Amino acid sequence: MSDVTQATKTVAIVNTQAPFSSAAGKEALDAALIFGSFEQAISLFFIGDGVFQMIGDQNASSIAVKDYLKTFSALEFYDIENIYLCKESLNERNLPANFHIDNIQVLAQNEFSQRLHSHHVIYRF
Amino acid sequence: MSDVTQATKTVAIVNTQAPFSSAAGKEALDAALIFGSFEQAISLFFIGDGVFQMIGDQNASSIAVKDYLKTFSALEFYDIENIYLCKESLNERNLPANFHIDNIQVLAQNEFSQRLHSHHVIYRF
Amino acid sequence: MAMLHIVRDSGFTSNALAQCLNMSLPRDAILLMDDGCYNLQHPLLLAALTKQPDISIYFVSLHANARAQYSEQTLFTAITFDDVLKLIFTFDNSITWS
């Protein structure tokens, strides 16, 4: 079944956790940026409580968390443009589509899943 | 509101996690036994996935886990006799009332909660 | 005895909120702290307002604001850490759900 060559290998990083109480979100972003700096094809996915990482008007410094959310703006610098967010997860949490970075693609669950399936390696955080 | 005297202080240890993947169950039992050895009034509660700690026919050693479940039999030695298990949690998981120690009292949710409320200090694991 | 339920987890990811609501009795209070503030919009908590009208619900406003979480419910009370401390001594006992 393996017709994958190294050149075409694509990597997905799936975020499922809220940003502040665990290191998961920051460590996922650290990994994404390294893949980007090595010019690997990398996509970011946000589902479940992971969508809380992307909503606007958060104030990390008010609770003494270093604002790693600001670092998401570096994704653009590494040409990481595939950033997908699950529409159902947003709706379930009654969140508006107000994000702190641009270029987020809000996809319905089925399309979100299809995109995820197209990647060769998937890391979930 | 505080009419609690030291002599009458009762402690509840609430178990909400399954036994093998985290240290929570073992560390809860360690704590319970120490309270028992100091002759403190202590009760054990099992709710949610915590009920998995009490079901019979488990085989910890087959997955290289030290069988701390056997240590539950030491509760009797310390006269810890208040061991409560939530009936709804059992039913939800389709589990029979088959336990690896005796003296477990299976209580309906409301009565389980009433008993829990009667303790002065509550630790949840 | 009246119990203070401290909820520190999102009910969308874990069953901490559901378990807390199952265990709460009429004179109890629920305190949303940390990621517990994500529950301000959780259907189970909103349903509790009608099912258990006697229960008091508080949230740490600092934690909710940091997460851009708000509530239109006037029945939810925004509080500070000083108030948390008062609650701890007002209620007979507490349990932490996380």
Place this chain on the structure above:
Amino acid sequence: MAMLHIVRDSGFTSNALAQCLNMSLPRDAILLMDDGCYNLQHPLLLAALTKQPDISIYFVSLHANARAQYSEQTLFTAITFDDVLKLIFTFDNSITWS
């Protein structure tokens, strides 16, 4: 591509199982490992048998037996670690839900 979903958590405590089922497509397979074996009796997984009849469901029998978890479902396949390894190379990619 066909995906192997490795579920390592109880769906009674976390939303890992629900999220896995939301993300699974017809040619995928679900592998219950570790505490994931508690899902053998989970209503969401049982419902998936009728909703997504094309999906294959496996469980590590060593892990299920250690937890005294069994299933009457003949559609769930008990496997060993050697089989897990085969699944990893049979499917195009994998995701771990825990």
Place this chain on the structure above:
Amino acid sequence: MQNTLALVVTTPPNSNLTTSAINLVHAAIENNVKVIGVFFYQDGVLNAAKHLSIPSDEFQTLTQWQQLNSRYDVPLYLCISAAEKRGLTDELNNHEPSSHELSHEPSQETSNIDSVFTVSGLGELVELTSKAERVVQL
């Protein structure tokens, strides 16, 4: 009479949940509530790791615990059995360092536990539980 409080911390130092625990201790001090002790259990024991390296622009959990202890006399009790299972020990070398070593090498280590923490057993939890007017687990 002054109210008394004991705290049980079970969250690791790199979590904002631990920041909340520290904030609660500060609130107690400001409100004239006596914190008779903080007991570190489960993953909370990692708070006592001496060599934790948090970038300087992030929240310094260990420094906060040190200040609560030195400035406000808040006792910090570490459950050693839970700590040892997580890589912390106060017996790195099973021999007494000689005076020679001590004079030559002040950083000769016998412990990777920060000295602000009192190495304890679960008996201390029993003690705190029985003495404090209120106990909170964070």
Place this chain on the structure above:
Amino acid sequence: MQNTLALVVTTPPNSNLTTSAINLVHAAIENNVKVIGVFFYQDGVLNAAKHLSIPSDEFQTLTQWQQLNSRYDVPLYLCISAAEKRGLTDELNNHEPSSHELSHEPSQETSNIDSVFTVSGLGELVELTSKAERVVQL
């Protein structure tokens, strides 16, 4: 051609989830699958803690990793940035130990990371991801 596999371990050593990861590596070796590397990230870095003290009748996670490395040449890569945030470091003393100290005190430590782990960065994860035919996160 031999199949190749890389593993990413994110669970701590005192969890049975880590035992499963070790079992999968053994199954790979027995089935002639080459494990080109295990990368330790998130709480998985705690597996590299040198001073972890697990009672002798419990599963010795560290011994298992050591054997996989020494007997079967499975490379073990530790993400140092994740490790440092959890109290692990390979620079306990910021000076070179003198030959005097070395001769006198063999247990003089400069690292609390077990030597079987290769101190690495996230670049190693990129490398493993690109090289292995399959990658599994456990």
